[in-house]
Amino acid sequence: MLFLDLDRFKIVNDSLGHCVGDRLLITVAQRLQSCLRSDEGDVVARLGGDEFTILLSHIQSVDDAIRAAEQIHQVLKSPFNLNGYQVFTTVSIGIALGTNGYTQAVDVLRDADTALYRAKEQGKSWHIVFDSTMYDRAVALLHLETDLRWALQRQELRVFYQPIVSLVTGNITGFEALVRWQHPQRGLVSPSDFIAIAEETGLIVPISQWVLRESCLQLRQWQLRFPEHKSLSINVNLSAKQLSQHNVVEQINQILQETNLAPSSLKLEITESAIMASPEKAASVLQRLKALGIQLCIDDFGTGYSSLSYLHHFPIDILKIDRSFINRIDSDGDQWVIVRAIITLASNLGMGVVAEGVETMDQLIQLRLLECDKAQGYLFSQPLDSEQASALLASQPFF
Ligand code: C2E
Ligand code: MG
Ligand code: MG
Numbered sequence: 001m002l003f004l005d006l007d008r009f010k011i012v013n014d015s016l017g018h019c020v021g022d023r024l025l026i027t028v029a030q031r032l033q034s035c036l037r038s039d040e041g042d043v044v045a046r047l048g049g050d051e052f053t054i055l056l057s058h059i060q061s062v063d064d065a066i067r068a069a070e071q072i073h074q075v076l077k078s079p080f081n082l083n084g085y086q087v088f089t090t091v092s093i094g095i096a097l098g099t100n101g102y103t104q105a106v107d108v109l110r111d112a113d114t115a116l117y118r119a120k121e122q123g124k125s126w127h128i129v130f131d132s133t134m135y136d137r138a139v140a141l142l143h144l145e146t147d148l149r150w151a152l153q154r155q156e157l158r159v160f161y162q163p164i165v166s167l168v169t170g171n172i173t174g175f176e177a178l179v180r181w182q183h184p185q186r187g188l189v190s191p192s193d194f195i196a197i198a199e200e201t202g203l204i205v206p207i208s209q210w211v212l213r214e215s216c217l218q219l220r221q222w223q224l225r226f227p228e229h230k231s232l233s234i235n236v237n238l239s240a241k242q243l244s245q246h247n248v249v250e251q252i253n254q255i256l257q258e259t260n261l262a263p264s265s266l267k268l269e270i271t272e273s274a275i276m277a278s279p280e281k282a283a284s285v286l287q288r289l290k291a292l293g294i295q296l297c298i299d300d301f302g303t304g305y306s307s308l309s310y311l312h313h314f315p316i317d318i319l320k321i322d323r324s325f326i327n328r329i330d331s332d333g334d335q336w337v338i339v340r341a342i343i344t345l346a347s348n349l350g351m352g353v354v355a356e357g358v359e360t361m362d363q364l365i366q367l368r369l370l371e372c373d374k375a376q377g378y379l380f381s382q383p384l385d386s387e388q389a390s391a392l393l394a395s396q397p398f399f
Contacts, residue, residue: 002054002069003094003112004032007124009050016085023082024089025050031075035068052091053109062097062129069093069127090125092116097129114138141197147183148194148203152210156182159214160383163392164235164354164376167368170399172392174233174267176376177215178383179207195239204239209251212236216259216266218386223265226393235267235297240274244281249288256292263293267318270296272304275314283314290315297354302342311349319346323357326377330362343370 006028013021029044032052036042041057056068072091080087094116102108115130122128151157161175181189198204219234226232242248256263268289275282275298286296297318298311302325321342328335339355346353355367358377367375380398 001096001098001108001112002056002065002072002127003047003096003109003116004052004054004072004091005116005120006050007090007092007120009089012087012089016082016087020082020085020087024080024087027080027082028052028076028089028091032072035071035075053112062095065095065097066127066129069095073125073127092119092124093127094119095127095129100130100132111135144194145197145201145203148181148198148201151181151183152203152206156184157207157210158182158188158385159211159218160385161215161218161389162376162383163381163389164374165380165398166374167364167372170397172229172232172397173374174235175215175219175389176235176269176383177211177218177237179211180383199239199241202241204241205245208237208239208242209255212252213255213259216255216261219265220259220261222390222393225390229393231265232393233265233267233295235269237299238268238270238274240271240277243270243274243285244278248285249292252289252294253292256294264295267295267297269299269320271299272301272306272310275310276304276306279310279313286314286316300356302338308345311345316349316351318352318354320354320356321372323377326355326357326363326367327359329366330360336366339367339372340370343372 006024009021009024012024025046029046029052032044032054036044036054037056043055045053045055047053054068056065059065072093076089076091080089094112094114096108096112096115098108100108100111111130111134114134115128118134119126119128158180160178160180162178163172164174164176165171166173179191179195181191181194183189195204198207215234215236219232222232223230245251252266252268256266270282270286275286290296295317296315297320298316299320300322301319303322319342321339325335325339325342329339343353352373355363355372355375356377358364358367358375358379360379363377364375364379381392384392
C-alpha cells in the first residue's frame with residue numbers, strides 16, 4: 001500500500017485558485033494511472049483532498065514497492081500545464097507491506113499514513129517504508145498528548161526558576177521561568193520532551209498562560225518579601241504558536257493586571273525562528289507588547305538562520321547568547337570572537353546581553369573581560385523550585 005500526499009498543494013490552491021488545484025489533482029491522477037500494472041490488478045484511489053493511495057498486488061518484495069515509489073516521483077517531475085500556468089509538484093509517499101500480518105484494511109492504511117508522516121518530516125519528495133517502531137512511537141506520542149491534556153487540570157506542571165546574574169555586581173537581577181512536568185509515572189519531565197508536542201496540539205497556549213500567571217504571581221511575591229530586590233524581573237518564554245494568536249497581547253496584559261505586576265518587570269523571550277515564522281504578524285505583536293512597557297529578548301541568539309537585518313526592525317531590548325557559543329569560549333578562539341562580535345553588536349544597537357549556559361569559572365572570566373552584562377548557567381545555579389529560589393534570594397550575591 002502506497003499512501004501519497006502532494007507537497008505544498010495548499011499553495012497552488014491559495015495562489016492559483018481551486019479550479020487550477022482541481023486540474024492539478026486530475027492530471028496527477030492520470031500520471032499515477034500510467035504507473036500501474038493493470039494486468040496485476042493494481043488500483044489507485046483518491047482518498048480525499050490531495051491524498052492518493054495505490055494498492056500494488058502481487059509484489060515479490062519491498063524493492064518492488066520502492067521501485068514503484070521511485071517511478072511515481074519520476075513521472076511527476078515534468079511540469080504541469082494548467083489553464084495557462086506552469087506548475088511543479090512533488091509527492092511524499094508512505095509504504096506499508098501486506099506481510100505485516102494485517103487483518104483489517106484500515107490498519108494497512110493507518111501504517112502507510114504513519115510512514116507518510118515520517119516521509120514528510122524528513123523533507124518533501126521522499127518515500128519511507130513503515131516499520132513497527134513507528135507505530136510504537138505514534139502510540140507513545142498519543143499517550144503523551146492525552147496525559148498532557150490532563151496535566152494542567154491535575155496540576156502536574158511546575159515552574160522552576162533559574163537566576164540571571166549581573167556580571168558587574170554578582171547580584172541576581174531576575175529569573176527565567178522554565179516549565180517542568182511532574183508526571184505521576186515518569187517523574188520530572190523536561191520541557192524539551194513535551195513543548196514540541198504542546199505546540200503541535202495547541203496545548204502550548206493554556207500551558208503558557210498558566211506559566212505566565214504563575215511566574216508573575218511568584219515575582220510579585222518576591223518583590224514584596226525582599227524589598228532589596230524590588231527591581232527583580234522575570235523572563236518568560238513565548239512560543240511561536242502564542243505569537244500567532246490574535247489576542248496574545250490582551251491576554252498577557254490581563255495577567256499583568258490580575259497579578260499586579262509592573263510590565264517593566266516582565267521580559268518575554270522569543271526565538272528568531274518564532275519571529276521568522278511570520279515576521280509581519282510578529283512585528284505587530286512585539287510593537288504592542290513593547291508599548292505596554294514589557295521588555296523583549298531574543299532567545300538562543302545565533303542559532304537561527306535568519307538575516308541580522310531583522311534586529312532593528314523589531315523592538316528588541318536584550319540578546320541572549322546561545323549556550324553553544326558560550327560552552328567553548330574559554331578554549332575555542334573562534335567562539336570567543338563570535339561572542340565578542342555579538343556583545344559589540346548588541347552594544348551598538350543599544351541592547352543588553354545575557355550569556356546562557358555558563359558552566360565554568362573560565363567562561364565567567366572571559367565574559368567579564370568582554371564586558372558582558374549578565375549571565376545564567378549551572379555555574380551560578382540550576383533551575384530551582386520556588387522555595388529553593390527564595391532561599392537563594394535571601395542569601396549573599398554570587399561574588
Ligand atoms: P531556553 O529558553 O533557552 O532555556 C534555557 C535552557 O538551558 C533550560 O533548559 C535550562 O535548564 C538550560 N540551561 C541553563 N543553564 C545551563 C547550563 O549551564 N548548561 C546547560 N547544559 N544547560 C543549561 P530547559 O529548562 O530544559 O528548557 C529547555 C527549553 O524549553 C527552553 O530553552 C525553552 O525554549 C523551552 N521552555 C521551557 N519552559 C518553557 C515555557 O514555559 N514555555 C515555552 N514556550 N517554552 C519553554
Ligand atoms: Mg529561554
Ligand atoms: Mg535560551
